[in-house]
Amino acid sequence: MKRQQLLALAAVPLFLASLAFPFWTARMKAPTYPEKALAMELYAYKYDGDLEEWNRVGRAVGVRVPPPVPDVFFPLFTAAVVGMGALALAGALRERWLGVAAVCPWLVLGVLMAWGQYSLYLFGHSLDPERPLRYLEPFTPPIVGVLTLGKIQTYHFPYVGSLLFVAAAALVVASAWQAGRLRLAWPRTRREAPVSAD
Numbered sequence: 001m002k003r004q005q006l007l008a009l010a011a012v013p014l015f016l017a018s019l020a021f022p023f024w025t026a027r028m029k030a031p032t033y034p035e036k037a038l039a040m041e042l043y044a045y046k047y048d049g050d051l052e053e054w055n056r057v058g059r060a061v062g063v064r065v066p067p068p069v070p071d072v073f074f075p076l077f078t079a080a081v082v083g084m085g086a087l088a089l090a091g092a093l094r095e096r097w098l099g100v101a102a103v104c105p106w107l108v109l110g111v112l113m114a115w116g117q118y119s120l121y122l123f124g125h126s127l128d129p130e131r132p133l134r135y136l137e138p139f140t141p142p143i144v145g146v147l148t149l150g151k152i153q154t155y156h157f158p159y160v161g162s163l164l165f166v167a168a169a170a171l172v173v174a175s176a177w178q179a180g181r182l183r184l185a186w187p188r189t190r191r192e193a194p195v196s197a198d
Contacts, residue, residue, distance in 0.1 A: 008171070012088045019049070019161070022159040026041075039184050059128075081165065088168065095181070100180065101175075102181065105169035113188060
């Protein structure tokens with residue numbers, strides 16, 4: 001078996017294993033919970049974590065926790081991850097699929113990050129006008145980074161599922177590179193022919 005096939009095959013279980021772990025997490029420190037940071041985690045198929053406690057703090061801020069998502073989001077997310085595993089397998093079996101298999105995971109990540117950041121913008125700009133903490137202005141939580149609202153701090157970052165997904169995507173890129181399905185087009189400088197001295 002060729003080296004590029006082994007790389008693509010190694011990506012398949014990593015894509016599938018990513019489904020068992022959170023792709024993204026948010027941790028919150030609030031005065032009402034001094035003993036621990038509250039966790040909220042996003043899997044490909046569900047939200048999990050200290051959602052009840054998050055929602056208590058969220059009601060004071062004027063937001064609903066977790067952020068509402070369309071019903072189709074989680075099935076599409078799960079199908080996209082499984083689809084990347086299927087593409088990696090197709091690339092291992094049929095070399096012509098390697099180029100597509102190498103590009104698609106990064107497109108999926110890009111779309112997810114853009115959609116996630118837009119959803120967080122809507123989340124922080126749809127505050128309940130009757131919220132207890134009315135002095136807080138609309139805000140935009142970063143998809144990666146720290147947000148401070150008064151004495152409340154939240155930390156947002158990718159988690160194990162994302163790391164496994166990226167590792168799998170990198171293996172497929174390496175496989176496509178080995179197979180010659182990815183090439184960088186470097187501009188060539190034109191060389192002048194040497195002038196012979198008469």
